[in-house]
Amino acid sequence: MITKQKPSEHFISYIAVAAKIANAQQEDILLAPIESNVIPLSHQLKALNKVMSRKQIRYLLADEVGLGKTIEAGLAMRELKLRGMAKRILVCAPKGLVSQWVSEMSTHFNENFHLLLPGEQKPVDEHDNVWLRHDQVICPVDSIKPIESRKGWSLKQVHEYNKHRFDDLLAAGWDLIVIDEAHRLGGSTEFVARYKLGQGLAEAAPYLLLLSATPHQGKSDAFHRLMALLDPEVFPDIGSVTKERVQPFVVRTEKRISIDGEGKPLFKPRKTELIPVAWQQKHAIQRHLYEEVTEYIKEGYNQAKAKKQNAIGFLMILMQRLVSSSSAAIAKTLSRRLIALDTMVVEEELPLSFADEWADLDGQAQLDELIVESKQALENEKAEVAHLLKLAEKCVANECDAKAEVLLDWLYKLQQEEQSPDLKMLVFTEFVPTQRNAC
Secondary structure: OOOOOOOOHHHHHHHHHHHHHHHHHHHOOOOHHHHOOOOOOHHHHHHHHHHOOOOOOEEEEOOOOOOOHHHHHHHHHHHHHHOOOOOOEEEEEOHHHHHHHHHHHHHHHOOOOEEOOOOOOOOOOOOOOHHHOOOEEEEEHHHOOOOOOOOOOOHHHHHHHHHHHHHHHHOOOOOEEEEOOHHHHHOOOOOOHHHHHHHHHHHOOOEEEEEOOOOOOOOHHHHHHHHHHHOOOOOOOHHHOOHHHHHHHEEOOOHHHOEOOOOOEOOOOOOOOOOOOOOOHHHHHHHHHHHHHHHHHHHHHHHHHHOOOHHHHHHHHHHHHHHHHOHHHHHHHHHHHHHHHHOOOOOOOOOOOOHHHHHHOOHHHHHHHHHHHOOOOOOOHHHHHHHHHHHHHHHHHHOOOHHHHHHHHHHHHHHHHHOOOOOOOOOOOOOHHHHHOOO
8 A cells, every 4th residue: 555645744834935936937037036044125126126127237236225225235246156147256345344244244134155265374385376265255345455565575475465466366267256335446537556456357257346435426437437347338528427327237125215125214204404503601621722733723724734744744633523522522632643743653654545546435534533643743743642632631631522412411311202212212423432421
């Protein structure tokens, strides 16, 4: 007697998924959304559909911040892999985002990427290409920029540096390259290292995805260079960058029209308001500090400009933003500056090798760069900084910050208006000490 065994639940599930995939392959239906661990939003599915709509898969994913460009790139990557169109994949991202990329690709798409830091991965010999060790790699974009020279280095050392970090990377045979924060590759000119890197990466793979929420930034020449990475023949010059030509290469969704799976808006309406903050008698020390720091900045900036000390000039500009941010922020920086002045060795002026990337850094990152790099002092600066530091510390110890007080009043007001003491709020500050020392 022969008895038929009832199919297991797992077997039925397997057959169902296999049937879906087989049907999708015949009808050219998108496969990635079926087997990913994420449920794509409508605009993300629309992005995937556009990316896969033609054979030349080279696009700028330009959704506004918070709409999931990483998910869109992951869906496109999975789709290419499922169709057998991509095996070797490279993701280049800012240093602070590489770990997030590794995590999201694993969590949402079950894709294991190897985080490769060129300085830590040493080739065995001159023929060893570290970029060939893994098929799926994520690396910091600034770690692979080519250099023309470096102080104290011979031409041979520069050549070896570029070979392992840049030349070997481009020769590793990639199918798909994804570049996050791609607007940074536009550069100030076509000769800077970042744009040369962009050109190299653009030519190193048939499929290219550039991710940027702010691709234009009001700089037509940089935007042209960015679009030329996708197709230099379509965008040979600035005049070729028209709305009609750009549209087929760009995927962009705005927050105001984005919806969730139920058709509801993803984001609440945005309301902006400028709140003036007036000095009061209880802020006398803070006002005095602001005025004295401003005088120090004026004198310092004029000295730096006359002596062509670029780094000092940048530092003075940042000092003004610091004292406007909070007393705690300027106090912390004055303390760091005084330590730097005590240990300073006068060297030649900082060559500002980072000038092209300067605008991409936030205020805190710019400050950290200058505090470390700036090796020159202004006339009588040490005594002036010591005086200002003493005043700033007195201010922090005895007065609440004027802007912090107004901010707290507004937060309490919002809680009352929304009738929710647990109302979630997100406060942005440019400098870390301002965030840590709010009254």
